[in-house]
Amino acid sequence: MTTFSPGAASSVATSIGDRLKVETADLHTRAEKSPLQAALVQGRLAREAYAGFLGQMLLVHEALERAVSGAACSHPAVAAIWSDEQRKAPLVREDLVFYGVDPSSVAPLAETRAVIDLIGSRTTADPVASIGMHYVLEGANNGNQFIARVIRKVYALDGADGTKSLDPYGTRQREAWASWKASLNAQAFTAVEQDRIVEGAAAMFQAIIDVSDAVWRSVGKEV
Numbered sequence: 001m002t003t004f005s006p007g008a009a010s011s012v013a014t015s016i017g018d019r020l021k022v023e024t025a026d027l028h029t030r031a032e033k034s035p036l037q038a039a040l041v042q043g044r045l046a047r048e049a050y051a052g053f054l055g056q057m058l059l060v061h062e063a064l065e066r067a068v069s070g071a072a073c074s075h076p077a078v079a080a081i082w083s084d085e086q087r088k089a090p091l092v093r094e095d096l097v098f099y100g101v102d103p104s105s106v107a108p109l110a111e112t113r114a115v116i117d118l119i120g121s122r123t124t125a126d127p128v129a130s131i132g133m134h135y136v137l138e139g140a141n142n143g144n145q146f147i148a149r150v151i152r153k154v155y156a157l158d159g160a161d162g163t164k165s166l167d168p169y170g171t172r173q174r175e176a177w178a179s180w181k182a183s184l185n186a187q188a189f190t191a192v193e194q195d196r197i198v199e200g201a202a203a204m205f206q207a208i209i210d211v212s213d214a215v216w217r218s219v220g221k222e223v
């Protein structure tokens with residue numbers, strides 16, 4: 001098991017954006033290689049299994065959006081990096097309906113309940129931690145855009161229906177990510193706050209890996 005050690009790479013990466021990218025790189029690789037994510041990007045994940053994953057992610061996005069928007073009310077740095085445009089839960093709901101799932105019927109797996117608890121407890125302990133957790137799901141749009149293309153082909157989808165939450169910015173993806181990172185790097189975080197943000201991101205990566213693995217075990221099925 002990898003031991004996560006914040007700050008280990010800070011001598012070569014100074015901005016919070018660089019720290020996040022460098023210090024969570026191994027976790028990103030593990031997330032990408034998890035069986036469900038690998039099946040997704042290789043076009044092997046069955047539609048029902050994808051809908052099962054989306055349902056769990058709806059609950060994660062709802063909890064995260066509640067936490068970040070709440071933290072933004074009391075913490076200016078959180079307010080600076082957050083906007084309603086970043087909400088993904090409404091798009092996940094649309095995608096679920098497209099796949100024939102009633103969003104209100106989704107029940108959390110134990111691993112999803114654990115992420116919801118993690119989001120709540122870390123944000124209560126320090127609102128800036130929510131930035132690190134938000135980084136993981138906002139940054140994931142970068143890879144999800146490619147996954148959306150695979151899914152459209154494999155599930156024979158027309159237009160954006162069924163992949164709205166994977167590709168929320170469309171052709172503006174690069175610009176939206178550069179602008180989010182610039183607003184993050186413009187904040188003056190203390191060293192302790194930086195560590196909390198990076199720790200929040202690492203915990204969120206692990207939590208999403210756990211949810212992906214749990215969905216794979218429960219409804220994982222190949223096309």
Ligand code: HEM
Nearest residue numbers: 020021031032037038041135136139140142143144205208
């Ligand atoms: C098969 C699955 C995945 C693929 C193919 C993938 C691919 C990518 C790619 C191509 C980038 C852009 C890298 C760059 O431009 O520097 C990226 C960035 C990112 N991805 Fe993934 N990804 C996957 C899964 C995930 C998952 C599951 C998460 C979250 C749990 C995630 C979180 C991120 C984050 C946070 C970034 C931003 C890194 C940064 O610039 O700071 N990715 N991903």
